[in-house]
Amino acid sequence: MKVSYQSGPFCSPGLFLFCIRFSILLVLAQLQWSCRSETYLVQDGTSNYRIFIAEDAPEPEKQAAHELQQHLLKVSGALLPVTHEPHPQTIYVGFRGAPASLTAGLSPESFPNERYVLRSDGTSLLIAGGGSRGTMYGVIGYLADHIGCRWYTRDVHKIPNLTTIALNEFDEQQQPAFEYREAWYQEAYDTRWALFNRLNPSIVPIPDSLGGSYITYPFAHTFYSLVPPEKHFSSHSEYFAMVNGKRQREHAQLCLTNRAMRKEAVQTVFGWIKERPEVNVFSVDQNDGYGFCECPDCKAIDEREGGPSGSLIDFVNYVSDTVGKVYPDLKIQTFAYAYTEAPPKHLKPNPNVTIRLCRYGYCSAHGIDQCEHSKPFRERYEAWKKIARRISVWDYFTDFAQYLMPYPNFASVTRNVKWYAEKGAVGLFAQGNNVPKNGGGEFSALRSWVFAQLMWNPNQNGDALIREFVTNVYGDAAPYVQRYIDMMHADVQADSAHFSIWAQPIELNYLRPEMINKADSLFRLALNAASGDSALQERIKLAALPIDYTQLYFYAIGGNAYLKPERMPAVLARFESVIKKHGISAMGDIPETYGNIGAFLQRVRTTPAFVSDWQVTGPFDNTDKKGLARVFAPETSAMSAEQLFKDKTGSSVKWQPYSGQTSAYVDFTKLFSNPDFSVAYAYHNYRSSESRKATFGVGSNDGVRVWINGRLMLDRPVSRKAEPNQDVFTVTLNGGDNHILVKVDQLERGWGFYFGEMK
Structure with missing residues (x-):
């Protein structure tokens, strides 16, 4: 350090000495600072x-x-x-x-x-x-x-x-913001991953040697565990719910006011406490589904309290009071779910009771604070908050029937967690796409990580966390993966774009052919960018699996705009390779039914040559639900584009052309303005190069009749959801023209059909 000073007639001797001393101190301080070693x-x-x-x-x-x-x-x-x-x-x-x-x-x-x-x-x-x-x-x-x-x-x-x-x-x-933090993804149940991302899951707990977890026991829907019907129903049917005047042994609830049943339930809880001292909270909550008790005593409480949450809270308070006399610090938990989502008018949960409030059936496209569809839930949360000391939340962040489908719900992922923390929730169970056996649902690893970060600190920027994950997990391919994510989510920002946890691909506007084709191109670019890195390429193929699934799904229902027949074998081979490599054994919540991958692959391989261009007319009356068997004019006259008929309202209608490119499903609900309790007809001239036997598959919602060249080949009165090839029949075709007439009735909700020749 250079120090300068000036002396002369304007500097007194005292001031001069002060300047010298001050300068020396500055020099010594600088030397001391420069010599100080930083600690490493x-x-x-x-x-x-x-x-x-x-x-x-x-x-x-x-x-x-x-x-x-x-x-x-x-x-x-x-x-x-x-x-x-x-x-x-x-x-x-x-x-x-x-x-x-x-x-x-x-x-x-x-x-x-x-x-x-x-x-x-x-x-x-x-x-x-x-x-x-x-x-x-x-x-x-x-x-x-x-x-x-x-x-x-x-x-x-x-x-x-x-x-x-x-x-x-x-x-x-x-x-952490929440004392209980669990994300329902296979990826999130890996012990070391869950530990280092500071989740404390109950379903697959972290070992005690690593600090343990937050244990809920039993995990959920415990009424039949409290009082098993196989043990008690034959001798004490009065313990169980009365529905429509009859006590129910299964698929229902308990009679919550029955005193003897209450004592039995309490004894069960005491047994749990002795057997499981590590448990944080014991569940005393309703079974899945409905079937709540309508006996006079239960009904009286429910009428007074404005709904079935009344008898539930009355029962849970009894259990917590009784158990609390012996274990004053014990916590009991119960659901506010489905028919008990709305709180009672007068009763309040005891202080040691946690309300596990379930956000079931609301819009998944937008954050809970953004969407008017979630307003009823917000109001119910606030109402529970006024009467309950502790609220834990069970929220749903997946499509139960379509784990492998694109599901752009990141707004709810990133915003809901913060909303719950701000509202004082003590726990959060984020139910995602827990794909057996090893995971691999749509961006499930990404969602798991983002949930873990936000459950610990919800004040973080959720979008920034998503981008951080994409950048670090997808490397050189990250820009293309991020563009795909941004594209899909930008398409569901409009207030009209709502979807729920049971949406089907055919119902979702963001799965338009042009969107899926752009997505397919982005993932091809991502794979090219990952050239030479086999591990990164596998991660990209897994991320692209929902696009392959969507292409195959629509192909199997006649959506040639998504996937042409000549491309199908390559896409199918890639799809099968990825699910085999990652051990993906189901694509929905119930592997045996809509989650059955084997059945899905079989539908793809046996996709018929769909008929997608028709002449349609209707609607005709089905008010008495006998319209399928009733003869209307289109059955009795040859097809003529100019012929007029009287529809169910008395208006004149004629045949009108229809052609589907995104699907072979002929959706009558979109074609007719007054679809409820109706029947309609579709006609097609099916040409064959020669006389031959042909096998056709038909799927319908609801009942269906099919005539080939005037001969009734199928008569199927039924109420069902349409799937390809629900009914199959064989007929001898003429060489040249063959006249196909299809008639479908509507009982409620959906209405339409599939028709195609089996391979």
Whole structure:
């Protein structure tokens, strides 16, 4: 440092001496600062630091010390010894044995489970937390927030290469926004992934040696576990719900006011408590489905309280009161779901009762705070909040019947978690596409990671988290994957674009052929960008699986605009290769039915040559539901484009042309303005080069009749949802023209048919 001063007639001797002394002090301070050495945990790949863990530390803290050691080794190449002896340069893992200089002002016994502190005085570092998981989460927090480690998927981790790690002074504390955090994806149940992303799942819990989980027992729908009908129904049918005047043995609920049943239920809970001391909350909640009790006593409470949540809360309060006398700290949980979603008017849950509120059947396209379709749920949440001390949320983030379908619901993924945290929810179960056996549903690894980050800290930017995941998991191909995500989600932002958790591909406007074709092109570009990296290419093929599935789905129902016959074998082979490689054994919530991949592949392989161009007319009357058998004019006259008929309203109608490109399904509900309880006809002239036998497949919603050349070949009065080839028949065709007439009735909701020649 250069110091200058000036003397002369304007400088007194005293001032002169002051300037000299001040300058000397400045020089000494500068020298001291420049000579001070910065503290490093690791410098140039070596370290003098040790990791201290008390000899009597619990197993999860010992594991935390081991994880810290191994990750620092991976990051820097330096192996820090784990010791039980204090050292001048030490990382203290856990409060036990940590020096007072690092724990000053802290009250370790007041730290709740999962809360942790990171504190450095510039020489030593303290990583410690409360309960069984706090210290482990502190290690993970240090590695993530200070070192930059990330655990994106089971196979893709970000471990920085840092040969030098500085130790600065800092003091911070963290704890999760929710005490219970679970994401229902196979990917999220990998133990180490769940641990490092700080979830505490109940269904597949983290081992106690690593800190354990938040355990709910039984997990859900427990009425028949409390009072099993196979044990009690024959001798005590009065324990079970009365529906339409009759006690129900199955697919229903309990009689919640029956005193003897209540005592039996309480004894079951006492048994659970003794058997499962590790449980955080015991479930006393309704079975799935409906069938609530209509007996006079239950009905009286429900009428007074405005709905069946009345008798439910009355029963749950009884259980919690009785059990609470013996176990005052015990927590009971019950559903607010389906018929109990609305809270009672007067009753309030006991303080030790958690309400598990289910957001079932609302719009999935938009965030809960964005969409008017979610307004009833928002109002019910607020109503429960006024009377319940604790609310945990069960929300749905997938299409149950279509795990492998594109499902652009990231707005609900990123916004709902924050809304629940702001409203004070104590837990969140995010039900996603838990694809057996190894996962692989549409972006399920991405959703798992984003949920984990937001459940811990919902104030993070959800869109930024998505982009971070895409960038790090898809590497050189990330720009194309991100463009695909942005494209799909931009298409569902309009207020008119709503879809729910049971949507079918044919109902979704964002699955237009042009969108799927653009998506297919983007994934081809992504694969090209990943050339030479086989692992990255496999990740891209898995991400593209929903596009392959969509192309095959529409191909199987006659959607040539999605996939031409000549391209189908290549797409089918790619689809089968990916599901085999990733062990994907189901594509929906119930593998035996709509989730059956084998049945889907069989439909693709046996897709008929659909007829998609017709002449249609109607609607005719089916008010008495006998219209399928009744003879209307189109059955009695030869096809003529100019012929007029009287429809169900008395208006004149004639044959009109119809042609489908996205599907061979002839949807009468879109063709006729007054479809309820109607019948309609479709005509096609089917040409054959020669006389031959042909087999046709028909699917209908609802009943169907088919005539070939005036001969009735199929008469199927039925109520069902249309699928290709539900009925099959064989007929001898003429060489040349063959007149096909199809008649379909409508009983309620859907109305239409498929028709094609079997291969």
